[in-house]
Amino acid sequence: MPADPSTAPSEISLWKGHTSQWVHFWYYLFCVLLVIAALVGMPFTAGLSAIGLVVPFGMWLVRWWMTKTTAYELTTQRLKITSGILNRKLDELELFRVKDYSMNQPLFLRMVKLGNLTLVTSDASSPTVAIRAIPDVETVREKLRSAVQSERDRKRVRELDVDGNGDALGA
Numbered sequence: 001m002p003a004d005p006s007t008a009p010s011e012i013s014l015w016k017g018h019t020s021q022w023v024h025f026w027y028y029l030f031c032v033l034l035v036i037a038a039l040v041g042m043p044f045t046a047g048l049s050a051i052g053l054v055v056p057f058g059m060w061l062v063r064w065w066m067t068k069t070t071a072y073e074l075t076t077q078r079l080k081i082t083s084g085i086l087n088r089k090l091d092e093l094e095l096f097r098v099k100d101y102s103m104n105q106p107l108f109l110r111m112v113k114l115g116n117l118t119l120v121t122s123d124a125s126s127p128t129v130a131i132r133a134i135p136d137v138e139t140v141r142e143k144l145r146s147a148v149q150s151e152r153d154r155k156r157v158r159e160l161d162v163d164g165n166g167d168a169l170g171a
Contacts, residue, residue, distance in 0.1 A: 009154065014143045015074040019067050022112050023133035027063055031056040072131055074140065076147055079119070079129065095144075095151040097123045099159060103141045109133055117141055 021028075034056035041049035070083040079093040098121050105115040115137030119129040134140060152158070 009076070011075045011077045013073060013075050014147060015072075015140050017072050017131075017134050017140070019070060019131070020112070020114050020133040020135065021064060021067055022109065022114060024063055024067065025108070028060060031060045034059075072134075074144060074147065077151055079144075081129070091126060093119070093121060093123055093126060093129060095148045096155045096157045097121045098144070098148045101141065101144060101148075103137055105137065117144070119144075 035053060038049045038052035038056070041052070065085055069085050070081070073080040073082075077095060079095065079098075081091040081093075083089050083091075098119050100120040102118050103115055104118070109115055114133045114135055116133065117131040117137055117140060119131075121127055121129060131140075
């Protein structure tokens with residue numbers, strides 16, 4: 001018997017965020033070095049190297065815009081990933097499909113209070129989802145953990161591990 005949509009629990013947003021621009025630190029530093037090189041070369045090229053300022057500025061702008069237009073939203077039922085500058089794409093991951101998640105904070109990201117969250121899923125279109133350089137990653141991980149467990153309980157879904165011999169483990 002199909003579930004009555006009017007009795008389905010409402011979806012609540014738990015967290016919204018973007019990848020931090022800090023993830024592109026070395027790329028942006030390279031752009032700055034290109035600008036410095038163009039400025040230093042101006043006296044030797046009669047000002048023609050000033051045209052070269054357009055390239056690093058364009059590189060910087062495109063990378064910044066791509067990062068800024070990628071947004072994440074964690075709800076009580078799904079993880080929504082919206083991306084794209086001109087063409088928008090929405091990718092949704094049902095939380096009951098999340099098999100495992102890990103958090104890591106490399107030294108550089110830890111220094112600026114950021115971290116990465118990686119999800120391993122049973123979703124065919126996105127078996128691994130990486131959310132890079134987000135602030136307060138520990139809190140987001142805990143919200144994700146609670147939401148995954150709640151959604152699994154609501155849908156009555158359990159993870160079954162099978163070893164290489166086809167035997168069920170921990171059942």
